[in-house]
Structure formats: structure tokens, C-alpha cells
Amino acid sequence: MADNSSVITSVSERRTPESSLLDHVERVAHSRSGRFAVQVHLSDLRPHNRKPHHIRIAARSFDSVLNSAESNLYVLTSNDLVLICKDVRIDDLDNAIDKLRRLFRNDPLAAGGRGGGQDGFTSWFDFEADYDNFLQLVIEMSDARGTEFGIGEDASAGRELGVGFMGEVLDPFSLAKVDDSLNRTRIEDMIQQQPAVIIGADGTERILFQENYLSIAELQRRIAPGYNLISNQWLFQHLTQTIDRRMLATLARDDFGSMSDAISINLNISTVLSKDFQRFDEAVAEFTGKVVIELQQIDIFSDLDSFYYARNWLRDRGYRICIDGLTYETISFIDREKLGADMVKLIWNQELVDSVGKEEASRIVAEISGSRIILCRCDDETAIEFGQSVGISMFQGRHIENLIAEENRRREMEMTKRRTQNLNFID
Numbered sequence: 001m002a003d004n005s006s007v008i009t010s011v012s013e014r015r016t017p018e019s020s021l022l023d024h025v026e027r028v029a030h031s032r033s034g035r036f037a038v039q040v041h042l043s044d045l046r047p048h049n050r051k052p053h054h055i056r057i058a059a060r061s062f063d064s065v066l067n068s069a070e071s072n073l074y075v076l077t078s079n080d081l082v083l084i085c086k087d088v089r090i091d092d093l094d095n096a097i098d099k100l101r102r103l104f105r106n107d108p109l110a111a112g113g114r115g116g117g118q119d120g121f122t123s124w125f126d127f128e129a130d131y132d133n134f135l136q137l138v139i140e141m142s143d144a145r146g147t148e149f150g151i152g153e154d155a156s157a158g159r160e161l162g163v164g165f166m167g168e169v170l171d172p173f174s175l176a177k178v179d180d181s182l183n184r185t186r187i188e189d190m191i192q193q194q195p196a197v198i199i200g201a202d203g204t205e206r207i208l209f210q211e212n213y214l215s216i217a218e219l220q221r222r223i224a225p226g227y228n229l230i231s232n233q234w235l236f237q238h239l240t241q242t243i244d245r246r247m248l249a250t251l252a253r254d255d256f257g258s259m260s261d262a263i264s265i266n267l268n269i270s271t272v273l274s275k276d277f278q279r280f281d282e283a284v285a286e287f288t289g290k291v292v293i294e295l296q297q298i299d300i301f302s303d304l305d306s307f308y309y310a311r312n313w314l315r316d317r318g319y320r321i322c323i324d325g326l327t328y329e330t331i332s333f334i335d336r337e338k339l340g341a342d343m344v345k346l347i348w349n350q351e352l353v354d355s356v357g358k359e360e361a362s363r364i365v366a367e368i369s370g371s372r373i374i375l376c377r378c379d380d381e382t383a384i385e386f387g388q389s390v391g392i393s394m395f396q397g398r399h400i401e402n403l404i405a406e407e408n409r410r411r412e413m414e415m416t417k418r419r420t421q422n423l424n425f426i427d
Contacts, residue, residue, distance in 0.1 A: 288318035
């Protein structure tokens with residue numbers, strides 16, 4: 001039987017990224033040689049440049065440093081990033097920071113100089129010379145900590161940050177216990193579906209695919225109550241790899257030949273290149289055309305070589321590819337044809353109406369090709385109307401779910417009415 005017990009038995013105080021950072025800084029007080037810290041001041045970006053997905057993309061920019069050196073990344077509740085490093089090559093870190101500057105190149109904050117120093121975008125602290133000043137700064141940040149981040153439960157939210165989850169901050173020890181519990185827990189009833197549809201000019205809806213996703217809220221409730229699984233983006237990224245494996249193993253038991261609708265799965269590129277996906281591929285067999293693989297844009301651009309390798313293999317096998325997580329700020333930088341994606345997801349936001357406008361949005365859509373864009377997170381009719389007005393015909397979100405459910409109820413009532421009429425006719 002699966003062990004669904006909590007991985008946490010008790011907590012004495014609420015931990016935040018700031019308190020975890022403070023613990024780290026205090027712990028290395030007597031081992032300062034070769035250590036330094038870099039603070040990236042994302043909290044000073046313009047508001048439209050520090051949305052949750054921007055912070056997640058920024059955090060992933062340091063993956064290469066975190067994977068190859070002794071370093072730790074803290075994403076603070078203010079949106080600032082703090083990287084603690086030991087014996088890390090400055091050039092390697094500068095390269096990662098340069099990627100961030102390019103990401104936010106339209107923001108005045110990122111227009112400063114490069115490298116160690118106080119340039120407004122980053123602050124650098126050598127522990128041998130600046131330890132006491134940095135410790136005091138971290139103490140002040142810990143005392144003034146703010147609200148923690150969580151994740152949305154809309155399938156089209158993908159794997160980026162949202163709001164609403166509370167609980168203790170995930171750390172490596174608790175992550176290991178969550179990971180072990182997840183491997184021993186049945187997830188079939190935690191997998192949910194959300195349709196993406198094509199809406200014709202006459203208003204008719206046709207299902208493009210059903211996105212399969214694991215409810216993080218239910219996962220947290222079952223195996224880690226009291227812990228915020230999304231509180232540490234870096235650790236959550238590791239958790240998503242376990243989620244990928246469990247999802248693939250579960251979906252591989254489906255009968256793809258009898259499926260009436262295509263499905264989509266949001267995966268890490270590392271998962272696509274794993275033996276777990278090879279086993280899934282064997283189960284799908286000749287029905288790969290019924291499967292859409294969604295890949296996050298941050299995962300793609302953090303390692304383009306791996307993406308191109310995975311993309312070529314997926315296309316050769318017959319899978320369709322969707323790039324997830326695009327916003328109106330980032331979609332202009334995507335060359336869909338060059339990347340070889342069949343479709344992309346554009347996140348609906350009221351700023352598309354208020355700041356971008358129909359003319360500019362129509363231009364962006366035309367460059368990508370409206371028939372290849374899925375407008376996601378559509379929670380009301382406004383999103384549908386605006387999308388159609390700029391040439392988009394594919395949509396996903398809670399409003400679409402409601403429309404499909406309403407149509408299914410109408411059809412069921414019609415079928416019941418016909419059966420009743422037939423029975424009356426026979427009588």
C-alpha cells in the first residue's frame with residue numbers, strides 16, 4: 001500500500017527563503033575563503049518585467065553554475081536572487097548574468113555595466129572582506145520577509161510560479177522525503193485534464209488535445225501537508241523530474257489506439273532524453289501523432305543543444321511539439337519555425353488589451369502564425385474575444401473547460417430527451 005503520510009511531523013517556525021539564506025550565511029562564518037555572494041536586484045525591475053514567470057526564467061539562468069560548482073541559489077520573496085558561491089569562476093557567473101541582462105534588456109535596470117561591482121543590477125560581496133556587511137543585510141531581509149510564492153492550478157500555467165500555496169519552505173532534506181513518498185504514492189486520481197480547443201469562425205469548438213497534468217495542490221495535500229512544494233524553485237525543478245517519470249509510467253498504461261482525442265504532456269527536456277521516455281515511446285508505438293510534448297521556453301533556452309537533439313528525435317518519431325510559457329514580452333523573440341515547434345502557448349493577460357493593443361498584438365500573431373498559437377489561461381470570454389480579434393483560433397483555460405462542460409451537458413440533455421421521445425413512441 002502506498003504511504004500517503006505527511007513527510008513533515010512538526011515544525012517549530014515558518015521558514016522562508018530569507019531565513020534559509022541567513023542560516024547558510026551564518027553557517028559559513030568561519031569558512032569564508034573563496035566564498036562570495038551575488039545579489040541580483042530583480043525587485044527593482046519595472047513591474048511588467050518581474051512577473052512570476054520572469055523570476056522563474058531568471059532563476060534557471062544559473063543552472064549551469066549550480067550544476068558544476070559549489071553554489072546555492074535563493075529566490076527571495078522580494079523577487080531578488082542571491083547566489084552563494086565557493087571557488088566559482090567569475091567568468092562563468094558573468095556569462096549567466098549576461099543572459100539575464102539580455103532577457104531584461106528593455107528595462108533600464110539591466111542597462112548597466114558587466115561583472116563584479118555595484119552596478120544597480122547586481123551587488124557582489126566577497127566574504128573575506130564584506131562578510132559582516134552582507135550578514136547584516138541578510139538579517140534585515142529576513143526580518144522584513146514578505147509573502148511566499150506558490151503555483152497556479154490551471155493546466156496551462158505549466159510549471160511556473162503563481163500564488164496561493166502556503167507552508168514551510170522546501171529544503172533538500174524534505175525534498176528527498178517528498179520524492180520518496182511520491183515514488184510510492186498512486187497518482188492516477190491526481191492526474192487531471194484540461195482541453196485545448198479550436199474555435200471556428202462559426203463558434204463551433206473542436207478539441208485540439210487534452211492536457212494531462214498532475215495537481216500540485218492535491219500532491220501537496222496528500223504527501224507534504226504543511227510544506228510549500230513551490231517555495232524553492234530550484235528544488236521544485238528536481239521534483240518535476242520525478243513527477244515526469246510517474247506521469248509517463250501512468251500514461252503508458254493507456255490504450256492510445258482507442259483514444260478519441262490527442263493528449264499533451266508538459267515535460268522537462270532531460271525527461272525526453274531519458275530511458276523513462278523511451279519506455280513511454282514503446283507503449284505509444286504507432287500512435288505518436290496523438291501525443292503533444294510541451295516544453296517550457298526556459299528549459300529550451302537554458303540548453304539549446306539538448307533541445308535540438310530532443311526535438312529532432314521527437315519529430316522523427318511523429319510527436320508534435322509545443323513551446324509553453326510565452327508572454328507578450330517574450331513571444332516576439334521566438335522563431336517558431338527555426339525552433340521546429342508545431343505550436344506555441346501565449347499566456348493571456350489583460351495587458352494584451354491595455355498595453356499592447358489589437359494592432360500590435362495582430363502583428364505579433366501574424367509573425368508567429370495565428371493558426372499555431374494557443375492562447376492559454378483564458379478565464380473569461382474577454383480572452384476569447386480578444387484572441388479571435390487578432391487572429392488566434394486555439395484556446396485553453398478554465399473558461400474553455402466551462403464551455404466544454406456546458407456543451408456536454410446540453411448534448412446529454414438532448415440525448416435523454418430523444419430517448420424519452422423514442423420510449424413514448426414505442427408505447
